[in-house]
Amino acid sequence: xxxxxxxxxxxxxxxxxxxxxxxxxxxxxxxxxxxxxxxxxxxxxxxxxxxxxxxxxxxxxxxxxxxxxxxxxxxxxxxxxxxxxxxxxxxxxxxxxxxxxxxxxxxxxxxxx
Amino acid sequence: xxxxxxxxxxxxxxxxxxxxxxxxxxxxxxxxxxxxxxxxxxxxxxxxxxxxxxxxxxxxxxxxxxxxxxxxxxxxxxxxxxxxxxxxxxxxxxxxxxxxxxxxxxxxxxxxx
Numbered sequence: 001x002x003x004x005x006x007x008x009x010x011x012x013x014x015x016x017x018x019x020x021x022x023x024x025x026x027x028x029x030x031x032x033x034x035x036x037x038x039x040x041x042x043x044x045x046x047x048x049x050x051x052x053x054x055x056x057x058x059x060x061x062x063x064x065x066x067x068x069x070x071x072x073x074x075x076x077x078x079x080x081x082x083x084x085x086x087x088x089x090x091x092x093x094x095x096x097x098x099x100x101x102x103x104x105x106x107x108x109x110x111x112x113x
Numbered sequence: 114x115x116x117x118x119x120x121x122x123x124x125x126x127x128x129x130x131x132x133x134x135x136x137x138x139x140x141x142x143x144x145x146x147x148x149x150x151x152x153x154x155x156x157x158x159x160x161x162x163x164x165x166x167x168x169x170x171x172x173x174x175x176x177x178x179x180x181x182x183x184x185x186x187x188x189x190x191x192x193x194x195x196x197x198x199x200x201x202x203x204x205x206x207x208x209x210x211x212x213x214x215x216x217x218x219x220x221x222x223x224x225x226x
Contacts, residue, residue, distance in 0.1 A: 043204055043217030089156065098169045100146060103156035
């Protein structure tokens with residue numbers, strides 16, 4: 001049972017435009033969410049996070065929005081750059097004893113020059 | 114070292130053979146996680162080590178999988194009698210005390226033929 005879902009396996013946008021990556025979750029107990037970026041043959045790297053006490057967190061070109069009632073979050077990248085082309089994973093922190101992250105299946109973003 | 118180091122980077126093995134995958138975490142990171150990414154799947158949690166506590170093995174898919182962490186540092190993931198469905202990228206991550214702030218290694222791509 002997938003607790004974190006990324007329903008779009010891929011997304012293609014033009015350089016300079018906005019990229020919007022979406023993520024849904026099923027467990028209302030999740031209260032901390034993260035986005036990771038992964039290039040081929042590399043491990044995922046942390047991008048941005050958001051706590052459930054907020055509905056928006058911004059870091060440069062990257063903004064994450066959280067809609068708790070809809071159990072939905074999104075990552076906005078604006079303006080998109082070719083170097084942003086990568087797989088983006090949404091993750092939720094399972095706040096039990098393990099504090100492990102539960103990941104979605106990822107969205108492959110391709111930014112066309 | 115500066116980052117999480119995993120070896121080998123690639124491993125091709127015959128079905129039925131045993132394999133060992135190694136992870137060298139960032140010095141001082143007490144939490145260590147193993148995840149795997151199968152084709153078209155998200156990152157699947159396997160096992161978690163935190164300091165001297167008993168590991169959380171709840172994600173291990175079968176008793177053919179085991180992991181050790183010696184001296185609170187290096188970890189080895191062992192897969193016995195490998196099967197084709199074990200083919201995946203195995204990722205190790207460490208953090209100061211779990212939760213967010215994971216640093217991932219580049220992974221080991223395991224192919225069982």
